[in-house]
Amino acid sequence: MRKDSTTAANGGATVHEVARIAGVSAATVSRFLNGTAKVSDEKRQAIESVIEKLNYRPNVLARNLKTGSSRTIGVLTQSLVSGYFADAMAGIDDVLQGTGYAPLIVSGHWHADEEAERIELLIARRVDGLVILSGKLKDAQILKLANRVPIVAFGRQLEGPQAYGFSLDNYWGACEAVEHLILQGHRQIAFITGPADHLDAQARLAGYRDTLAKHKIKESPQLVAPGDFSESGGLLALERLLESGKRFSAIFAANDLTAYGARLALYRRGIRVPEDISVIGFDDLHSSMYTTPPLTTVRQPLFEVGRCLGTAIVKMIAQEPLDLEVPQLSLVVRESVRRVA
Amino acid sequence: MRKDSTTAANGGATVHEVARIAGVSAATVSRFLNGTAKVSDEKRQAIESVIEKLNYRPNVLARNLKTGSSRTIGVLTQSLVSGYFADAMAGIDDVLQGTGYAPLIVSGHWHADEEAERIELLIARRVDGLVILSGKLKDAQILKLANRVPIVAFGRQLEGPQAYGFSLDNYWGACEAVEHLILQGHRQIAFITGPADHLDAQARLAGYRDTLAKHKIKESPQLVAPGDFSESGGLLALERLLESGKRFSAIFAANDLTAYGARLALYRRGIRVPEDISVIGFDDLHSSMYTTPPLTTVRQPLFEVGRCLGTAIVKMIAQEPLDLEVPQLSLVVRESVRRVA
DNA sequence: TTGAAAGCGATACCAC
C-alpha cells in the first residue's frame, strides 16, 4: 500500500507515527516503551505526550513476531469443569497477573493423544512455557517436549534442563487420613480406590495399606472397592461394599467426589453419617465444607499449587533458579468422622 | 543477520526454505497452505513432500501480524473456580475446537473496573472476538467496546451491529420452581435472594413474588431473606429465616450454592430435608445430583449456552447471520421437595 | 497458475 504511511492498517498509530510527531526515531520510541536504554528527559516527555494524544498502543502481534515470543503460558488441564483443576488454574492465573504473561488454557480430557495434540497446538501458538496439570502422558514424552519449550508439571516428579515437576505427598496424606480414623477408634476401614493407573490413586492406596499394617490391622480384600474418582464410582463402590456383607465402621474415599457418591449411597439406605458410618475424603473441594455433614478430608492446597506452578514456569523462562516452596497436604477435620468405642 | 538465509531464527523452517527446496515461490507455498488459490498438482505434491520432510509448521506469529488477527477469542468470566461459569467455558471451548480459534480466558471477579481492564488486555492481544459471561459492566460500555471488537454476551439482552447478548428466562424458571412447590401443597414458601443488583437474581425474585400472587398466597416479608449466591449466604439467610419465627414448609433458594448453605443450616438444627422442610434450588450444578438428598432445582443448560455463545461469536466474526437456538431452562425434579397435605 | 516484491509494526544492531 502506502510505503510512506505511518498509520496502521487498522487505524491505530504505529511507533513510526509516534516517532515522527515527537520528532524522534522509531528506535527511540521503542527504547522508551521497553526501557531498553536511557532516553533523555526531553524526548521522553515528547514521546509520552504523543502517545497520550494518539492513544497509542503497541501492536502485540508485531512485537511477538519480532521477539519470537507470545508472552503466553500454555496450560494443559484435564477438565475445564473440575473444581480440582479449576483451583490450580486460578492459582496460575493469579501469579501470572502483572507478569505480562497470559495463560492459554486447553484441556486434554485425560487422554494422552488429545493431550499431545493440544500441546502441539500450544507450541504452534508459540507459548513461552507450558504448565501441565496431571494427565496421561509419559514422563519421557514430556521430557522430550521440554526440548522445545520449558515445562512445569504437577502430579509427577520431573527434573530436567527445561522441565520440572512435583507432586504432593499423597502417600503421606492417605496415611494421615487412615491414622485419623484409627485414632478415632475405627478398625474396620473400607477404602474406595481411584483409577488404578493414576499415580496419586496408587499412592493413596499404598498409604491405606501401610497404615493398616502399621497398626496390625489385617487388610480385608472385600473392604477395598474400585472407584474412579467420580461420584457415580463412589456410589457404586459403596453398594458393592455393602453387598459384600463385610462390616466396616469407616470409609476412606480416594477423593472427595467419591466420598460424595458414597455418602449418597449411604443416605439411600438410611445409614447415617457419621453416627453409623464415618467417611473421610481426599482433596477438600470447596463444596466439601457444605456437604451434610461437612466432610473430613485431606486438603490439597490447589490454589497454592497453581501459584507455585505459575511462579516456577515464569522463573524457568527467565532462566532463574526455581527454589520453590511446594505447599503441603493437611488433614481437615470436620464432621463426617465419629469417635467409636 | 543473514539476508539470504531461509532458516528461521528458532531453527524451524520458513516458507522460503520450503519454497526453495520445492522449486516454487514462497507465494505458492502460502497459497497451498491457505487454499487461497489453485496450485497445480505437480507443485502441490512437491510442496507437500518438502513440508513433510522438513516437518515445517507455519509461524503463527508472523501470520498473525500479517493478517492482523490472532485467531483467538477472548472470554471474560467472573470466576475461574465457579462450576457455573466453568460449564459455559467448557461449552465455548467445545465449539471452538477445530475452528482454528482458541479461547483466551480471563476473569473479572465481578468487578466492573477489573472487567474493563481485562477486556483492554484482551483487545491489546488482538482477539478477534469477545465473549462476556455476566459481569457488572453496563450495557452501554459493552456496546461501545463492540465498536472495536465483535462481542457476544450472556446474562444480558443486547443487540447491535457487532454485539449480541441473551439471557435465559430466569423469571420463567423461578415461576416454575414456585409452581412446583405449590403443586406439592406448599403455601408457606421462603425465598433466599441473590445479590440485589444482579439481573438474574431480580428476575428470580420477581418470579417468586408473581407466582405467589397468582395463587393468591400473601407474601410475607419475613419469608424473604437476602442471600448472595454463596453457600455461606444461604446458611446465614436460613438462620435468619428460622429466627424470624415465621413458619414455612419450603425454601426456594436463588441458586444451588445458596441451597447448599441453607441445607447445612437445616442439618445443624436437626431439621430434615425434605421430611420437615422442602428445598428447591436454581442452576443445577453438577454436585446437585449428589447432595443429600439430591436437589430439586431449575436447570441452566450452561454447557449448551457456552456452545451457543461460541457459535455466535464465530459467526459474527465471519459476518454471517447468527440465527441462534438459545437453550432453555427446565425444572429438574429430584428428592429435596416433599408433597404435603 | 505463478513469482517478485512490498509490506504488517515492532525491535535491535551498528554506527555516530
Added chain:
DNA sequence: GTGGTATCGCTTTCAA
C-alpha cells in the same frame, strides 16, 4: 543517547 536500517516469517497485490 540517538537514528538509520535490516530483519522477524508470512500474506498479498501486481504482472506476467
